[in-house]
Amino acid sequence: MTNQNEIEVDIAKKKETSTTKSYFRQVESKWDDQHVEGEDLLSRLVYRSNLLGSDSYINNTGGGNTSSKVMEEDPITGEEAEVLWVKGSGGDLRTATKPNFASLYQQKLLQLQDIYHDMENTGLKTPAEDSMTEMYAHCTFNLNPRAPSIDTPLHSFIPFKFVDHTHPVPVIAIATADNGPELMKEIYGDEVAWVDWMRPGFELGLKLQETIEQNPGIKGIILGGHGLINWADDDKECYELSIELINKAADYLSDHELGEDSYGGAKFQSLDKKERREVLTEVLPYLRGQVSQENQFIGTIQDDDVTLQFINSEDAPRLAELGTSCPDHFLRTKIKPLYVDWNPQEGSVEDLKATIKEGLQGYREDYADYYNTHRDEDSPDMRDPNPTVILIPGLGMIAWGKNKSESRVTAEFYTAAIGVMRGSESVATYTALPKQEAYDIEYWALEEAKLQRMPPEAELSRQVIAVVGAGSGIGKALAPRLIAEGGTVAALDLNAEAAEATAKEMLDDIGMGIGVAGSDISGSGDIIGVECDITDRASVQKALHDIVIAYGGIDNVAVTAGLYPTPDQDGNLGDEAWDNSFAVNVKGNYIVADEVSDIWEAQDLKGSMVITTSANAVVPKAGSFAYDTSKSAANHLIRELAIACSPKVRVNGVAPATVVEGSxxxxxxxxxxxxxxxxxxxxxxxxxxxxxxxxxxxxxxxxxxxxxITLEQQCEAIYSLLSSEFENTTGHIIPVDGGLKEAFLR
Structure with missing residues (x-):
């Protein structure tokens, strides 16, 4: 299969082809006959899915689905049975493997139609629709544990062996136009039919079946406000048909799009990149604190020219207020983004903060009204009313999620929505999904059940942690421990290559590519490598700003960096060695705390700092005067910082005995x-x-x-102090020294 790094490179190349003048592009077929030669149909389904999912212009992360109907041997009867293999619930086409596909007896799925019609005739349409998802389990082939998606009927009821359902930007642009059926006819003639918006599920599957019966010879169907579905009796032919239909819509829009006059033309100009970064580093922690009042979020910034063209435009406020259309979009982006009405050419940063605060208050009120207007007696409780997408003229889009991956996907989804609005407004008028329909999707009982089935979040989920000294020793060992607990980590080290190596090792382990601060404003993963000299305030400032740009803020800091000055051959230490020891072990810790405190103050969220000192701080002995006394000073610095940073931020220390391993x-x-x-x-x-x-x-x-004394023991102590396990502990130093009686408190 196509590997993850190749896909990321391909996506990056695709993005480069969209500009402010020309957005819509052709999609090339990537099918390689040699790659699938001799493979079974399930392997070919995975291959086809990965190809369609590798380009967000064709399909968003987690969206769309594919299927193949395959003759399999029934494990009970030994006879051949037709089995539908379809992307399972919660799967992603780009990263899908065989276990991500559900398998169901095709004939049993067709028999469910009789049960559905019997329930529908009682007038209980919605209960009938929802109850069908429970029936899919009774159709499972060979005890496959993968839960089928709600789109299973769309694939089962189409009388062809291979089906692709995608969310291509050009096609959704047509699907959301107020004259979509007429545009479809002009683009495709009689080879594609139209079905008005229907919530995904059993009823839509029946409607597709009926539409194909009434329009023999059609190759696909545009789902109003939703996307594209097409089919064939050969899997390669099905894939290439998907590409062909997408390209026909792209061709049409490319001929008609308005270029730099899109969205009514420019109203504002973007700040230059340097100024954008300066404003964002000041505003993001404040903004993160404001949107994290109910649930903490990790951010992703997107400020490419195409995104800024939309945000800076005359029509951006109107279009943003309409919200998105495709149901996969607004499940991530909420019903609409927050458009911040700020003039980048005239407003100050303080003006921007005030406008953000006012905008958020209005957004929360609007969301509560949306919920209360459309809810019914069985609706789940209202979810977090804060926006997950924020648009700021001159600066860009900030997307939020519970982790970096989710915020990147949120940004990806709204990027697709921007393209959809661009295309739709170029040839017609863009229409969003009606609010009631949007609400019914967002608060659908099946979606709520999916949320309830999700495992509880890890201890450090939603938290950004800076690990100073992560290039080796305790810091390097600590990074994976924090990520394992859900943390988002910035690996800081004096040695930039070592910091980046720590990040790369972790990202390769979890399959996320490379994250290096500053390489791409939106491209960092769950860990980034950052160069930082803690004795240099400017270096610390830059490192912290890199983290803010990557993630939106900082919650916790663990300083594991230290310096043991080496005496000369006669056992003596020069004055410079003394200065260096205190610069790293004492003053460096203070500089980090002093600089990050501004971020903590702006966020107004709970945080924690752990400083690694040493058992030597309380054990007097000859031969290491500078190191021991500097660590003793660091112990007292912890107590001073605990007072200064209270009540929101806790400051503690870990005092290991000599840790030789990996140091x-x-x-x-x-x-x-x-x-x-x-x-x-x-x-x-x-x-x-x-x-x-x-x-x-x-x-x-x-x-x-x-x-x-092991690295693991130190990491466990630091993790515990950062976690809620010690939420009422501050100003203390925890010894992890194996029991040095000389270090006993006295």
Whole structure:
């Protein structure tokens, strides 16, 4: 199959072809006969799905679905049975693999029509529609655990072997035009039919079946306000038909689009990139705090020329207020975005903050009115009334989600909506889904049930954590621990390559490509690598601004960076070594806290900071004066910061005994010197890690537990202090030293 990195590159290339002058483009067929030669039909279905899902111009993440009807051996009777393989609930075409597809007996699905009609005749249409999804489980082939999607009937009831349902921007532009059926006729003639908007499900499947019966010879159907569905009896032919139908709509729109006059032309000009970044770094933490009053969010900024063309336009306020049409869109973007009525050429940052606050208040009131107007007695409770998409003239679009991935998808969905509105307004008038229909989708009992089935969020979900010193040692080990708990991590290190390597290792492990701060304003993943010298205030400022641009703000900080100054051959430390020790171990921690405090104040959200000190801070001994006294000062700095940062932000410390494992403070020569000093047997042929293990074992003999101090133990202590487990603990230093009696409090 096409690998993830190839898909990301392909998507990036596709985006480059859309400009403010010419948005609509041709889609090339990517089908490779050699790639699928000898593959079974299910493997070919996965391949076809990945191709269609690899371009957001064709299909949004998680949207659309594909299917194949395959003859399979019944595990009970041993006879051949027709089985529908269809993308399962919650799947994504771009990343789908075989386990993402549901399998159902085709004949049993067709038999459900009789049950549906019997229930429908009682006048209970909505209960009938909803109850059908429960019946799909009775049609499951071979105990497949993948739940079928609500679109299963669309694929089952179409009398062809292969079906593609996609959400292409050019086709939805036609599907949302007020004269859509006429435009469809002009573009496709008699080869495509039209079905007015219907909520996805059983009734729509029946309508498609009826439309095909009444229009023999058609190749596809445009679903009003929704998308495209087409079919064939050969899977390659079905895929290439999808491409052909999309390109016909794109051709038509390309010939008619208004270029730089789209959306009524420009009303505002964008700020230049440098100024945009300066304004965003100041505004984003405030904005994040405002939208996170009920649920905390992670942000994604999109400020490409095409997006800004829409936001800066005369018609943007009108079109934004209409909201989106495709149901997959507004499930992510809510009923509409918040358009911030700010003039980038005249307004100040303080004006912008005031306008945001006023706009959010109005948005919440509108959302509550929307909910109360359209709800019924069985409706779930109102969800978070804050917007997930915010449009600011001159700056761009800020999308929000519970994690980085979700906020990127939200941005992707509204990007598609912008393209849809551009096309529709070029040839007609754009129409959004009626509010009641939108509400019925957003608060559909089946959608609510899906939300209720989702596992509880992880401890650090929705939180952005800066790990300082993440290029090696404790910091590098801590990053995956925090991500495993749902955290969004910025890996900071003096060594930029080491920081980026930590990020890359993690992103490769979770299949998300590379995240490097500053490489793409919207392209970071759940972890980014950032260069940062904590002794340099300007470097710290830039690093924190990189994090704000990547994620919208910062919640927690873990400082694991430290410096152990190496004495000269005579065991002496020069003045510069003393200065460097205090600059890193004391002043550096203060600079980080001082700079991030502005972000914390703007967000007005709870936060936490953990500083790694050392058991040496309370154990007097000869030979490491500068290190030990600097760590002692760091202990007291923690207590001072805890007072200064209260009540919203907690500040604590972790005091390990010597952690040799993976530490940049223990290069090979220092380890050998220490082993020699303590008369521990070793061979110079041994690897650095083997030598480190020997030194760690020696240090363990000086503790009460007699066990080496590990990275994992330090990470667990830091994680615990960042988490809610210690939500009432601040100003304390937790020793993780194996039991050094010399370090006992006295």
């Amino acid at each position: 940049s403070m223990f290069p090979r020569d220092r380890v050998i010197a220490s082993l020699t000093k303590y008369d521990v047997d070793f061979s110079k042929d041994e690897s650095t890690e083997e030598l480190r293990d020997k030194l760690a074992d020696f240090y363990a003999t000086r503790t009460l537990t007699k066990e080496p």
